[in-house]
Amino acid sequence: MKGDFMDKFLKGSGLSIVSSVAVVIAGMLLGFIVLFISNASQAPAAIVTILTFGFSSLRNFGDVLYFATPIIMTGLSVGFAYKTGLFNIGASGQFTFGAFVAVYIALNFEFLAPPLRIIAALAAAMLAGALWAAIPGLLKAYRNVHEVISCIMTNYIGMFLVNYLILTTIFDPMRASSQRVPPSTHIPIWGLDSIFTDAVRASPLNASIFVAIFSALLMYIILDRTTFGYELKACGLNKDAAKYAGINENRSIIFSMMISGALAGLGGGMHFLSGAGRTMSVADVLANEGFMGISVSLLGLNHPIGIIFSGVLIAYLQRGGFNIQPLGFAQEIIEIAIAVIIYFCAFVLLVRTQLGNVIAKTAAIFGNFIKFGADKSSKSAKSTKGKAV
Amino acid sequence: MHIIEMRNITKKFPGIIANDDITLGLKKGEIHALLGENGAGKSTLMSVLFGLYKAEKGEILKNGEKVNITGPSDATKLGIGMVHQHFKLVHNFTVLENIILGVETTKNGVLQMKDARQKVLELSQKYELEVDLDKEIRYITVGMQQRVEILKMLYRNNEILIFDEPTAVLTPQEIEALIATMRNMAAEGKSILFITHKLDEIKQAADRCSVLRKGKLIGTVDVAATSKEEMSEMMVGRKLSLTLTKKTPQIGETILQVKNLTQKGDSQKNKLTNITFDVKAGEILCIAGIEGNGQTDLVNAITGLTAVDSGTVAISGVNITNASIRNRGTQGMSHIPEDRHKHGLILDYNLAYNTVLQNYYKTPFQKMGFLQKGKIREYANQLVERFDIRASEGSNSIVRAMSGGNQQKIILAREIANSPKLLIAVQPTRGLDVGAIEYIHKQLLAQRDEGKAVLLISLELEEVMNISDRVLVMYEGEIVANVNPQNITFKELGLYMAGAKREAAVA
Secondary structure (H helix, E strand, C coil), X not given: CHHHHHHHHHHHCCCCHHHXXXXXXXXXXXXXXXXXXXXXXXXXXXXXXXXXXXXXXXHHHHHHHHHHHHHHHHHHHHHHHHHCCCCCCCHHHHHHHHHXXXXXXXXXXXXXXXXXXXXXXXHHHHHHHHHHHHHHHHHHHHHCCCHHHHHHHHHHHHHHHHHHHHHHXXXXXXCCEECCCCHHHCCXXXXXXXXXXXXXXXXXXXXXXXXXXXXXXXXXXXHHHEHHHHHHHHHHHCHHHHHHCCCCHHHHHHHHHHHHHHHHHHHHHHHHCCCCXXXXXXXXXXXXXXXXXHHHHHHCCCCHHHHHHHHHHHHHHHHHHHCCHHHCCCHHHHHXXXXXXXHHHHHHHHHHHHHHHHHHHHHHXXXXXXXXXXXXHHHHHHHHHHHHC | XXXXXXXXXXXXXXXXXXXXXXXXXXXXXXXXXXXXXXXXXXXXXXXXXXXXXXXCEEEEEECCEEECCCCHHHHHHCCEEXXXXXXXXXXXXXXXXXXXXXXXXXXXXEECXXXXXXXXXXXXXXXCCCCCCCCEHHHCCHHHXXXXXXXXXXXXXXXXXXXXXXXXXXXXXXXXXXXXXXXXHHHCCCEEEEEECCHHHHHHHCCEEEEEECCEEEEEEEHHHCCHHHHHHHHHCCCCCCCCCCCCCCCCCEEEEXXXXXXXXXXXXXXXXXXXXXXXXXXXXXXXXXXXXXXXXXXXXHHCCCCCCEEEEEECCEECCCCCHHHHHXXXXXXXXXXXXXXXXXXXXXXXHHHCCCCCCCCCCXXXXXXXXXXXXXXXXXXXXXXXXXXXXXXXXXXXXXXXXHHHHHHHHHHHHCCCXXXXXXXCCCCCCHHHHHHHHHHHHHHHHCCCEEEEEECCHHHHHHHCCEEEEEECCEEEEEECHHHCCHHHHHHHHXXXXXXXXXX
């Protein structure tokens, strides 16, 4: 089954692993130039760190996977919407809403035993994300409001609303953020800490990475194998034709947004129940994970399996980048370098696939033409036969 | 002596020879038609002449002298102008601004519109090309946009004019006017190359005709001395029956019943006013009319794409006025839509997926909500076989990469295979070549002979006269005539369509 996915992913996007790697290397070179301009003497050491840090120990690789998890979730959120013709730029707000609801339940629903409370918190996070995404969905379906506009608005409304809710319900004045969730409501580690560890400490990696991978598989199956996915994609590719075929296109738009929002909301919930002592700060800043999801999805060509890999790649670069600070690079320069690498890769992949499509289409048209010419004699024979019958 | 001569032109694209050793001469003051099916190489040849493509082999001579055309600017210098199939106009510029664009007269960097206006006005009067110089392009009709394109060529004093399928976008009246203009220009000494695949227009307009097939020049003939049948045979490479043999219709019970259908418009005028008619099993009822007289609104109301304001629609006595589109399908309505790319197909789905667009949720195409891809492919393969759909990768082909004729065949196959009681076909042959048109007409007749009710909406008078059993004419949202095509002439039908005549009984 897995081989089938990979095969489709690679064939469908017209890419080979070799060329993807080549693109990433070219992107690294560009990032290196940025570092070089900033601080020439330390740049070689820095780029080596970015390239190797993630693999330098199992604990560091565990950290990569840990930081990859939330952006894989938001990447899937953006990718799912994209596959169904919508641009969900609101993953940030959905992520934040899901996170708040999960943290609130983990803190307050003491009547539920911890394992149940985790499940309830995550389920509620999905629901919260779905409902928050339903707003742009409804506006798009019934009022033809472009989802990008309404998503941007719901991002800000979501952020300020959640800040207000934290302040009034689960605020911890000592930390100036939400209270810490009790350890019993942390997502289980499943022994991952004994693998992804080093002499000093273990990585906070937990079961949520499996949930992310499972979500990707589920997304693939829904989109590719079910009548529901057939409808959603049909609406995304051609809303008018879907309506003509008797598909309820408004319902499809709303469902697409809700599923997309549920993925982001679940990502938010898992991230704040992950046991690294993470709390929700009350700052007027949109959750970055939501926007990272756009890059992750773009780089993964909006394909669920591609999104897993691109999420890991981006987290890998970010962890490496984080660890060149001791070499004297400003945080801003690091972010620019990483962003240059990511966007260069995404841009090249995009251009390549678009070009690939054009070439494939042209070839197919000419192929038809030649076939048509060659079949001409058999066609006239066939049509006379048809007449006789 | 030829004003333009193309000698041994060969143009290759990867995997295909678009023009194979073509030699063509254009005489001064003649209208020279270039006939061929879609993909025969007409447009490529003209693009070579206009400098958009560079030919691998061959040469171009003007007045006997060899010329080198490397781009449209060279062509313009040589007096060659082209009206493209898709117009090249700036939509938020006025007509006048578009005409002078690129050849503006200026004085100290300031535009001198007065002289330009004078010259354009003279040209438009001389050639009877009526345009509104100060209107922006986006607010004028397609027909007027085309006149702007023609004026652009005249303004540049072009003497060799290329028209790429100019009639495809025009109404019958506009076509007539265009042909008159072309004759007028030829009489003034302009030389015209006219790309088309419509034989009637060649008969009316052209002096000579060169026929291309699969990239090769089949021959150049004198139009007056060659019959339409002969030309079509040259074009397609086999004999075509231009007139269809029809059995006498076996009229059955009423299938579709439309009663007092009225749709309000944006302004005070109704889009549809009090439309009442029915279609019976075993007949082809055709709705004729000039584009934009309410045909699209009528189809949208019947098929459920838009809601009905007042009146009723029923199939076999079942009221479906407010039924969902899916419900109409299960009641036996099939619909070949006007715009196959907008409504008929999901271009980025493969052929197989497009064949189950209305049936994907039924067994055997799904089981427990999961698509049964094997079954879908099997079904698509049957349709490919039965309807002779050609695609490079069979049922797995992405529809976007297929030719227009084969795309239309997918829709036709899908809608017929649903074995409907009522088949609604809206301009089913629009933009298709002769072979595909013949095929679709045969299929529509076959449906009628099987006892299906067929509602055909067509703008092509010939199609209306050839295959329908009964004709309704629409004018400004009303039905103005209900006639038998055997008892009416083209001319009379044209009068109804133009609103100049109205049947008393219908009103």
